[in-house]
Amino acid sequence: xxxxxxxxxxxxxxxxxxxxxxxxxxxxxxxxxxxxxxxxxxxxxxxxxxxxxxxxxxxxxxxxxxxxxxxxxxxxxxxxxxxxxxxxxxxxxxxxxxxxxxxxxxxxxxxxxxxxxxxxxxxxxxxxxxxxxxxxxxxxxxxxxxxxxxxxxxxxxxxxxxxxxxxxxxxxxxxxxxxxxxxxxxxxxxxxxxxxxxxxxxxxxxxxxxxxxxxxxxxxxxxxxxxxxxxxxxxxxxxxxxxxxxxxxxxxxxxxxxxxxxxxxxxxxxxxxxxxxxxxxxxxxxxxxxxxxxxxxxxxxxxxxxxxxxxxxxxxxxxxxxxxxxxxxxxxx
Amino acid sequence: xxxxxxxxxxxxxxxxxxxxxxxxxxxxxxxxxxxxxxxxxxxxxxxxxxxxxxxxxxxxxxxxxxxxxxxxxxxxxxxxxxxxxxxxxxxxxxxxxxxxxxxxxxxxxxxxxxxxxxxxxxxxxxxxxxxxxxxxxxxxxxxxxxxxxxxxxxxxxxxxxxxxxxxxxxxxxxxxxxxxxxxxxxxxxxxxxxxxxxxxxxxxxxxxxxxxxxxxxxxxxxxxxxxxxxxxxxxxxxxxxxxxxxxxxxxxxxxxxxxxxxxxxxxxxxxxxxxxxxxxxxxxxxxxxxxxxxxxxxxxxxxxxxxxxxxxxxxxxxxxxxxxxxxxxxxxxxxxxxxxxxxxxxx
Numbered sequence: 233x234x235x236x237x238x239x240x241x242x243x244x245x246x247x248x249x250x251x252x253x254x255x256x257x258x259x260x261x262x263x264x265x266x267x268x269x270x271x272x273x274x275x276x277x278x279x280x281x282x283x284x285x286x287x288x289x290x291x292x293x294x295x296x297x298x299x300x301x302x303x304x305x306x307x308x309x310x311x312x313x314x315x316x317x318x319x320x321x322x323x324x325x326x327x328x329x330x331x332x333x334x335x336x337x338x339x340x341x342x343x344x345x346x347x348x349x350x351x352x353x354x355x356x357x358x359x360x361x362x363x364x365x366x367x368x369x370x371x372x373x374x375x376x377x378x379x380x381x382x383x384x385x386x387x388x389x390x391x392x393x394x395x396x397x398x399x400x401x402x403x404x405x406x407x408x409x410x411x412x413x414x415x416x417x418x419x420x421x422x423x424x425x426x427x428x429x430x431x432x433x434x435x436x437x438x439x440x441x442x443x444x445x446x447x448x449x450x451x452x453x454x455x456x457x458x459x460x461x462x463x464x465x466x467x468x469x470x471x472x473x474x475x476x477x478x479x480x481x482x483x484x485x486x487x488x489x490x491x492x493x494x495x496x497x498x499x500x501x502x503x504x505x506x507x508x509x510x511x512x513x514x515x516x517x518x519x520x521x522x523x524x525x526x527x528x529x530x531x532x533x534x535x536x537x538x539x540x541x542x543x544x545x546x547x548x549x550x551x552x553x554x555x556x557x558x559x560x561x562x563x564x565x
Numbered sequence: 566x567x568x569x570x571x572x573x574x575x576x577x578x579x580x581x582x583x584x585x586x587x588x589x590x591x592x593x594x595x596x597x598x599x600x601x602x603x604x605x606x607x608x609x610x611x612x613x614x615x616x617x618x619x620x621x622x623x624x625x626x627x628x629x630x631x632x633x634x635x636x637x638x639x640x641x642x643x644x645x646x647x648x649x650x651x652x653x654x655x656x657x658x659x660x661x662x663x664x665x666x667x668x669x670x671x672x673x674x675x676x677x678x679x680x681x682x683x684x685x686x687x688x689x690x691x692x693x694x695x696x697x698x699x700x701x702x703x704x705x706x707x708x709x710x711x712x713x714x715x716x717x718x719x720x721x722x723x724x725x726x727x728x729x730x731x732x733x734x735x736x737x738x739x740x741x742x743x744x745x746x747x748x749x750x751x752x753x754x755x756x757x758x759x760x761x762x763x764x765x766x767x768x769x770x771x772x773x774x775x776x777x778x779x780x781x782x783x784x785x786x787x788x789x790x791x792x793x794x795x796x797x798x799x800x801x802x803x804x805x806x807x808x809x810x811x812x813x814x815x816x817x818x819x820x821x822x823x824x825x826x827x828x829x830x831x832x833x834x835x836x837x838x839x840x841x842x843x844x845x846x847x848x849x850x851x852x853x854x855x856x857x858x859x860x861x862x863x864x865x866x867x868x869x870x871x872x873x874x875x876x877x878x879x880x881x882x883x884x885x886x887x888x889x890x891x892x893x894x895x896x897x898x899x900x901x902x903x904x905x906x907x908x909x910x911x912x
Contacts, residue, residue: 431754433750433754434754434756436714436717436750437750437754437755437818438756439714439743440712440714440743440747440748440750440822441743441747441767441822442739442740442741442742442743442744442825443740444740456756456757
């Protein structure tokens, strides 16, 4: 066919992906040294992470039996008598559920207020730094604070009560309430950042269609930051799963999940129990040390859970990029 | 100029007004050229690419001549542009319809700095009013006041009145007003939902009872059809809207805006982020839409104003300098400033 363009010599067809670039060997020695350090640091961190996962995998799989996950722990003299990790697994799941259920509405509504209203601005600043303070508080401090709160007589119905009527302030609800403070900052930050990244023209588009601010938030903004919220929830979950201090102080660290009172569900919330982290602590050679092998197995399960959650965060982030069409086909012509 | 030998620019002027574009171009010593669609490229030579392949590799089909923009042509100096009006877009309604909007003595100031100074205009059904002028002249502010979007800026202060069918728009509930005076923005901004939901969102009243899809479907399809998009997307209305091309996205935004049957459609530079072909489609659509409603369009593109507008308002530094039919303003401008602007002497 005809070409309406001046004929030029045609070069060879493209063969390599990239053209010539300046080589580090021609750089100043200082720059080369920094580059070498950066490489070493990166590879070193990879090696440390790989060592942790491989060692825990090696020790964990060695003692991990399918039955272990479905047997309740028991008191015994030898490792063959101490049962499995069913109760800590359920404890972890229950505590996570409570923590997220409490943190979710708080964090999301806080983030919506900060990102969409944020007035008066001094109050918004105060709220934001408060959440940062909560994020920076060591979990053992939170746990101690929670203990002093839930030991008050007013909160007695919320927690485990000893035979004599003494309030110990230990229960799933007490631990879950403090765990929600652990999960709140990442969930809040993820939602707020998501909302702040929604371009202004999206809001204007909704307003221009005669929508109120509330309708815009509900129907446009929150759905479009769904994946940010999911990322935040996943980060919060992995924070809760990994926390030990609150479990030790507020959940009672009991071998089994103990219920309190006659009402179903409520008795579970008022009851005590343990999680994988406290199980690992109790059974490790550093703790009472009855079953170090099971500690390794439980630690491996914990590690797999957290790694799985990290993978999930990554996945959600990627699907977000796809959904917004940033790396997809189409876009502005 | 720096001693660089080659400067690569990726669509640097698409969202700029002519004045800025002209300044940048002259800064690089380039002469301005107008291509056949009135886009100023400043380029004496151009190559057309088709997909990833250069033109010559396009293969079997002959590239339609309309897509060949300017090829190896000497630079054209900016000249008084020839009047080019699409015969398809001759007045749909020979006499303009009833008055829809009346702007009387409207002033807007941001933080005490006036952006619009006592402007009075009237906008009729069945006609397209183009607001033209260099950037910062207040035309977008004026447009955004017509559906009270300026109120979202806390520092904006207003004087004067805008009447919609005789009612003061500031007496109306803002959400009601905005369904009657719809708006399309510069950047196509569909919501990250399906095509169907984008249009349906505009139709759903804020109420407890959400209408079912079956009830909304005919209305959504009608809106897509009026926006000239239905044929292209009818296969899968549940496709994410962000997968559409830029031009299709903008038509989806138009569909969304006209779905609740507004009386006035405001358009803020609706084509400046689009390529010439999509622009052509949208301009054709504007010609169709003015049969049923009044259109107000802000544009930097004088050739576009000439192609689509029945009435033209020229603004400069917040003042309305000239207002008249497109013919008058472009052929016999009364104010010297208007003449300079439409002939390209400044801006």
